[in-house]
Amino acid sequence: xxxxxxxxxxxxxxxxxxxxxxxxxxxxxxxxxxxxxxxxxxxxxxxxxxxxxxxxxxxxxxxxxxxxxxxxxxxxxxxxxxxxxxxxxxxxxxxxxxxxxxxxxxxxxxxxxxxxxxxxxxxxxxxxxxxxxxxxxxxxxxxxxxxxxxxxxxxxxxxxxxxxxxxxxxxxxxxxxxxxxxxxxxxxxxxxxxxxxxxxxxxxxxxxxxxxxxxxxxxxxxxxxxxxxxxxxxxxxxxxxxxxxxxxxxxxxxxxxxxxxxxxxxxxxxxxxxxxxxxxxxxxxxxxxxxxxxxxxxxxxxxxxxxxxxxxxxxxxxxxxxxxxxxxxxxxxxxxxxxxxxxxxxxxxxxxxxxxxxxxxxxxxxxxxxxxxxxxxxxxxxxxxxxx
Numbered sequence: 001x002x003x004x005x006x007x008x009x010x011x012x013x014x015x016x017x018x019x020x021x022x023x024x025x026x027x028x029x030x031x032x033x034x035x036x037x038x039x040x041x042x043x044x045x046x047x048x049x050x051x052x053x054x055x056x057x058x059x060x061x062x063x064x065x066x067x068x069x070x071x072x073x074x075x076x077x078x079x080x081x082x083x084x085x086x087x088x089x090x091x092x093x094x095x096x097x098x099x100x101x102x103x104x105x106x107x108x109x110x111x112x113x114x115x116x117x118x119x120x121x122x123x124x125x126x127x128x129x130x131x132x133x134x135x136x137x138x139x140x141x142x143x144x145x146x147x148x149x150x151x152x153x154x155x156x157x158x159x160x161x162x163x164x165x166x167x168x169x170x171x172x173x174x175x176x177x178x179x180x181x182x183x184x185x186x187x188x189x190x191x192x193x194x195x196x197x198x199x200x201x202x203x204x205x206x207x208x209x210x211x212x213x214x215x216x217x218x219x220x221x222x223x224x225x226x227x228x229x230x231x232x233x234x235x236x237x238x239x240x241x242x243x244x245x246x247x248x249x250x251x252x253x254x255x256x257x258x259x260x261x262x263x264x265x266x267x268x269x270x271x272x273x274x275x276x277x278x279x280x281x282x283x284x285x286x287x288x289x290x291x292x293x294x295x296x297x298x299x300x301x302x303x304x305x306x307x308x309x310x311x312x313x314x315x316x317x318x319x320x321x322x323x324x325x326x327x328x329x330x331x332x333x334x335x336x337x338x339x340x341x342x343x344x345x346x347x348x349x350x351x352x353x354x355x356x357x358x359x360x361x362x363x364x365x366x367x368x369x370x371x372x373x374x375x376x377x378x379x380x381x382x383x384x385x386x387x388x
């Protein structure tokens with residue numbers, strides 16, 4: 001399973017290099033620096049902890065298991081930069097103070113682990129955790145490692161978790177969620193080394209296993225982190241066909257309503273044309289603007305009793321469709337009522353606006369309630385003009 005460590009290292013270093021190239025183009029992108037440092041340190045840490053690396057280093061290291069200490073320290077530094085990334089995202093004005101404070105904690109934790117490693121008087125072994133689970137100094141070493149990693153990852157999750165809820169539903173939001181889930185699993189990854197020896201030390205029962213559980217958990221973490229960190233780069237291209245198809249669907253759904261409104265108010269059509277095949281999202285955006293312009297132009301022609309005709313429990317989309325239907329009747333008859341019919345509040349995004357107008361268009365074309373309001377508006381018009 002050592003190839004997983006080296007592959008993860010190669011991927012992590014590649015992502016770090018890619019992010020650093022972006023940093024060179026944007027000097028203000030401090031978050032990318034922290035993300036690059038996180039992947040670089042984590043990748044090097046994984047490569048150092050791979051068995052072939054530990055075996056090679058054991059031939060030269062002055063203190064047994066020194067390479068393991070270096071690998072664990074690199075993983076802790078990676079967690080430090082991930083915590084800094086979380087603060088930079090959620091509270092950028094406090095990041096500098098956080099870096100200084102947690103930098104001292106990191107230095108203290110690595111120093112304490114170094115002392116515990118020296119005191120433990122170990123011999124080199126690849127099965128370090130299982131072999132020395134009854135050595136109090138080694139258990140202390142692993143507990144310090146686990147506690148620091150856990151605190152850093154919890155800091156990241158708490159900082160970014162609240163921020164993600166306010167991010168627009170884009171690839172950035174999905175990517176951050178992947179990174180947060182990876183951080184949560186990272187706590188389990190650290191616990192696999194930090195909690196097992198404590199259990200063994202106090203109970204005398206070993207939790208050793210021949211399965212590479214730690215490596216597998218670490219690989220899952222790396223995949224989640226890599227996907228999350230790079231999703232904004234490739235996710236947009238990957239989802240482009242889906243966005244195009246969704247825009248075409250919304251375009252088709254609101255097209256009958258748009259055609260009806262354009263016939264009544266031809267001036268809403270913008271001068272330039274937007275071709276659906278060339279840019280579905282732009283064409284949809286133009287349709288939404290033109291429908292909203294038509295609603296503004298026609299709103300005062302709707303009878304003031306439309307809301308009462310529909311009733312207080314009616315679906316908001318039905319009410320808005322009924323207002324449009326009544327306004328078209330009033331506009332055709334030249335009856336300007338001057339009533340104020342407010343629009344339904346919708347998020348100011350193309351996805352939300354087009355989804356809402358698709359609902360309105362469906363009610364406008366097929367709702368019996370809207371047909372009833374349309375007929376009432378016609379009857380009111382006839383009455384006001386003295387027609388039988």
